[in-house]
Amino acid sequence: MPLSLDEVRRIAELARIGISEAEVQAVQVQLNDIFELIGRMQKIDTDGIEPMSHAQGSALRLREDKVTETDRRDLFQSLAPQKDAGLYLVPKVIE
Amino acid sequence: MLNASLKELSAALAQRKISSVELTRFFLGRIEKLNGSLNAFITVDAEKSLAQARAADQRIGKGGAQSLTGIPVAHKDIFVTQGWLTTCGSKILSNFIGPYDAHVIERFNDAGAVILGKTNMDEFAMGSSSETSFYGPVKNPWNHDCVPGGSSGGSAAAVAARMAPAATGTDTGGSIRQPAALSGLSGLKPTYGLVSRYGMIAFASSLDQGGPMAKSAEDLALLLNVMAGFDPNDSTSVERVREDYVRDLEKPLAGLRIGVPKEHFGEGLAADVGRAVEAALKEFGKLGAKRVAIGLPNSGLSVPAYYVIAPAEASSNLSRFDGVRYGHRAKEYRDLADMYRRTRAEGFGAEVRRRILIGTYVLSHGYYDAYYLKAQKIRRLIANDFVEAFKQCDLVIGPTSPTVAFKIGAKAADPVQMYLNDIYTIPANLAGLPGMSIPCGFGAGGLPVGLHIVGNYFAEAKMLNAAHQYQRATDWHQRAPAGI
Numbered sequence: 298m299p300l301s302l303d304e305v306r307r308i309a310e311l312a313r314i315g316i317s318e319a320e321v322q323a324v325q326v327q328l329n330d331i332f333e334l335i336g337r338m339q340k341i342d343t344d345g346i347e348p349m350s351h352a353q354g355s356a357l358r359l360r361e362d363k364v365t366e367t368d369r370r371d372l373f374q375s376l377a378p379q380k381d382a383g384l385y386l387v388p389k390v391i392e
Numbered sequence: 393m394l395n396a397s398l399k400e401l402s403a404a405l406a407q408r409k410i411s412s413v414e415l416t417r418f419f420l421g422r423i424e425k426l427n428g429s430l431n432a433f434i435t436v437d438a439e440k441s442l443a444q445a446r447a448a449d450q451r452i453g454k455g456g457a458q459s460l461t462g463i464p465v466a467h468k469d470i471f472v473t474q475g476w477l478t479t480c481g482s483k484i485l486s487n488f489i490g491p492y493d494a495h496v497i498e499r500f501n502d503a504g505a506v507i508l509g510k511t512n513m514d515e516f517a518m519g520s521s522s523e524t525s526f527y528g529p530v531k532n533p534w535n536h537d538c539v540p541g542g543s544s545g546g547s548a549a550a551v552a553a554r555m556a557p558a559a560t561g562t563d564t565g566g567s568i569r570q571p572a573a574l575s576g577l578s579g580l581k582p583t584y585g586l587v588s589r590y591g592m593i594a595f596a597s598s599l600d601q602g603g604p605m606a607k608s609a610e611d612l613a614l615l616l617n618v619m620a621g622f623d624p625n626d627s628t629s630v631e632r633v634r635e636d637y638v639r640d641l642e643k644p645l646a647g648l649r650i651g652v653p654k655e656h657f658g659e660g661l662a663a664d665v666g667r668a669v670e671a672a673l674k675e676f677g678k679l680g681a682k683r684v685a686i687g688l689p690n691s692g693l694s695v696p697a698y699y700v701i702a703p704a705e706a707s708s709n710l711s712r713f714d715g716v717r718y719g720h721r722a723k724e725y726r727d728l729a730d731m732y733r734r735t736r737a738e739g740f741g742a743e744v745r746r747r748i749l750i751g752t753y754v755l756s757h758g759y760y761d762a763y764y765l766k767a768q769k770i771r772r773l774i775a776n777d778f779v780e781a782f783k784q785c786d787l788v789i790g791p792t793s794p795t796v797a798f799k800i801g802a803k804a805a806d807p808v809q810m811y812l813n814d815i816y817t818i819p820a821n822l823a824g825l826p827g828m829s830i831p832c833g834f835g836a837g838g839l840p841v842g843l844h845i846v847g848n849y850f851a852e853a854k855m856l857n858a859a860h861q862y863q864r865a866t867d868w869h870q871r872a873p874a875g876i
Contacts, residue, residue, distance in 0.1 A: 313732040
C-alpha cells in the first residue's frame with residue numbers, strides 16, 4: 298500500500314521535520330521504494346512466533362535509590378542555544 | 393612504525409626505543425599529510441593528544457604501563473569525548489563539545505591510550521558508504537574514487553592509510569565489519585552488551601554495539617581487552633567475569649567446525665568476492681577446520697526487518713535533537729513547533745530525515761502490528777536460525793559484503809541498493825551475536841575482500857583465535873594500499 302503525498306506530509310509533521318512542497322514528491326518515491334523492500338516480510342507466516350524486542354531476554358537491573366549524579370548544570374547549559382538564569386529558553390508557548 | 397602491530401608498538405614504548413610523544417607526533421604528521429585527500433578525520437587536536445602522550449610517557453617511566461599505554465587510537469565521532477567536538481557526522485551537533493566521556497573513551501583514557509582524533513562517519517551512523525556525513529565523504533585509501541564503506545568509514549580509512557595504528561567504530565547493521573571489509577582491515581562487533589553504549593550517541597539502541605578496528609585479529613584482541621566490560625551506566629551492559637581475549641589466539645584449529653550458510657553464496661554475491669571467500673575456506677581446511685554446510689533460511693528477511701526496527705528506534709532516539717538544550721537551532725522561526733521543524737529540517741541530512749520518517753510511520757497509530765511487531769517476530773526467526781546453526785558448528789563463515797568497494801556516488805541516489813550492502817552483516821545485529829571481518833584477498837580493481845566470521849554469544853575469543861590462525865598462515869592483512 299503506497300504512501301500518498303498527504304501521508305508523507307502527515308508523517309513529517311509527526312516527526313517535526315519541515316518538508317517543502319518541492320521535496321515531498323521525491324521523498325514519497327524513496328519511502329515507497331523502501332516500503333516495498335520492507336513489504337517482503339508480509340509474505341512470511343509468523344503466527345505464534347514470540348516477538349524479539351532485544352538481544353538479551355533478561356530483566357533490567359535495579360540499583361539502590363540514591364543520588365549518583367553531581368550537579369553539572371552550568372557545564373551542560375554552556376551548550377544551550379539560548380538560556381537565562383539557569384533556564385533553557387524557547388519561543389513563548391502560552392500568551 | 394607504519395605497519396607495526398600494537399604489541400610491537402607497546403614493546404618499543406616499554407623499551408624506550410620510542411616515546412609516546414614521538415609516536416603521537418608521527419601519526420599526527422601522517423594525518424596532516426593524508427587527511428586532505430581522504431577526509432577520514434573530522435577533528436584533530438594535536439595539543440590535547442600530545443598532552444595525553446606526555447602523561448603516558450610519565451606513566452611508562454614510573455613502570456605503570458598497561459598494554460595500550462602511550463598508543464594513539466582514533467575514535468569514531470559517535471563517542472562523546474570531554475572537551476572534544478563530537479558531531480556524529482551531523483550538522484545538528486556541529487557545535488557540540490562533549491561535556492563528559494563515553495565509557496569507551498574513559499576506558500582508553502584509564503589504559504593510558506592517546507586520543508588521536510575523531511573520525512568521520514555517516515551521519516548518525518546511518519549509511520554503508522560514509523557519504524552521508526555533513527563533513528563530506530571519506531575516500532577509500534585503496535582507490536580514492538571509491539567509498540571506504542560505512543558508517544565507520546573514517547576509522548577504516550584512518551587505519552588503512554596508516555594514519556592511526558587502531559581505531560574504534562560502532563556497528564548497528566554492519567558499520568564496523570563492512571568498512572573493515574571494503575578497506576582491507578580487521579574489525580570486530582562484539583556480542584550485544586559487551587561494550588558499554590554509555591556516551592555512544594544512540595542510533596538503534598537494541599542493535600548498536602561499539603568495537604575495535606585494526607590491522608590484525610591480534611590487535612583487535614588487545615583493543616577489546618580495554619573496551620569490553622560492565623558499566624552500570626548502560627542498562628543493557630552485561631555483568632560477567634572479565635575475559636582475556638588474547639588467551640586463545642595461539643590455539644590450533646584442529647576440529648573447529650565452520651558452518652557455511654548457502655544463503656550467503658547465492659544471487660547477489662559478486663564472483664570475485666565469492667572466489668576469495670572460497671579460497672579462505674580452503675585455507676581454514678588446511679588449518680584443520682571442518683566445513684559444515686548449514687542454512688540460515690530467514691537471513692533474506694533481515695534487511696526488511698532491520699529497516700523497520702532500526703528506523704523505529706532511531707525516530708525515538710533522535711527526537712532529542714530539538715534545538716533546545718544543545719546543538720544547532722534554526723535562526724528564524726515563528727513559534728516553538730516551527731523552531732523544531734526548521735531546526736530538524738536544517739540539522740539532519742536527507743538519509744537521517746528519511747529514516748526518522750520511516751520510523752515515525754511504522755510506529756504510528758494503526759501500523760504498529762503490521763510493521764514493528766511483524767519485524768520483531770522476523771527478528772526471532774533470524775535469531776532462531778543461528779540457534780540451530782550453532783548446534784552444528786562453532787563459527788559461521790561467509791562473505792562480509794556482496795561486492796568490493798563501489799564508486800563514490802554510485803548508490804547515493806538509491807537507498808534500497810545501499811541498504812542491500814548489509815545483507816550478510818545485519819543478521820548478527822538482529823540476533824545480538826558477535827561478528828567480525830578480516831581481509832581474505834582482493835577482487836575487481838585490486839580492492840580488498842572481507843571474510844565474515846560470526847560466533848555464538850560471547851565467543852569473541854574463539855573468533856579471534858580462528859582469525860589469528862588464519863592471519864598467521866596468510867598475509868592479506870599485512871597488505872597496505874599503494875602510495876601511502
